[in-house]
Amino acid sequence: MSAAWACVLAVGAGTFALKAVGPVGVSRRRMPERVAQLLELLAPAILAALVVTETFGSGRSLVVDARLAGAGAGLLAVALRAPLWAVVVAGAAATALVRLVS
């Protein structure tokens, strides 16, 4: 089996399970308060790491390139309370523009 299909099957099955945990499994029971508090921090930690890797990551090194303009434009759009689609368009446009002129 190719690496791609291994990913499709394993990530699909794992995500099915992760999404179903609440609605199917423990819907009426409550998670220990302490665990719930820790899990709340998972999304900001992972998303911040993704901002780093998606903006600066290039294999095993960190580089500054046109993607930084995209992230910057995204930040500006967020600050202006733009909707998500506008954030994404701004990020792509800024990145493409910097690539075009550099």
Place this chain on the structure above:
Amino acid sequence: MRRGIRLAAPLFPAAAALGASFGVLARTAHIDAVAAIAMSATTFAGSAQVAAASVLAAGGGAVAAITAALLLNARYAPMGISVGGSFRGGALRRFGEAQLVVDESWALSGGGTRRFDRGLLLGVGATLWFAWVGGTAVGALAGQAIGDPSRLGLDGAFAALFVALLATQLTDRRRIAAALVGAAVAAALTSFTPPGIPIVAATAAVLIGLRR
């Protein structure tokens, strides 16, 4: 449910475009079109799919890609638990409806709050599913026509998307601290570990929650 479809309508083009860019990225990561579409239809989680494809494209291997994607999706466990009590019917139906939980549907339907609306979540989720899967198909099949994704700045679009999703998470000091630690861990490890591992390691940032 109908209100959810209406609420999600403005997001449809963006979700389709992101789906298309995932489709293009998937091809550059040697994920064939059928596999890319199957992944969008089953996993239905943008950041995890992009992370998996990025790791594969960077030569990180299947184990690192799967680990990174599943750790990214680990947030769906607490998110699902926060709304689990609102789901109705048998286990199979609840299992199916649970798959429509994504960041946007959960956030737009008031997930984690007292005014959570299950119908709204299903409407938004279903709308985004069609946009995401359809977009993926276009990107994966017509990717050659779209050309080199870096020329269109789609990689920068994902950087911007993660900035926006992160911004919605920074609601208190603990979350901001977790984000800073997560970013620092990821930046520090990039040079020393295979791709994907920095994101996995960044989850250790939740441990700052143990501090009083």
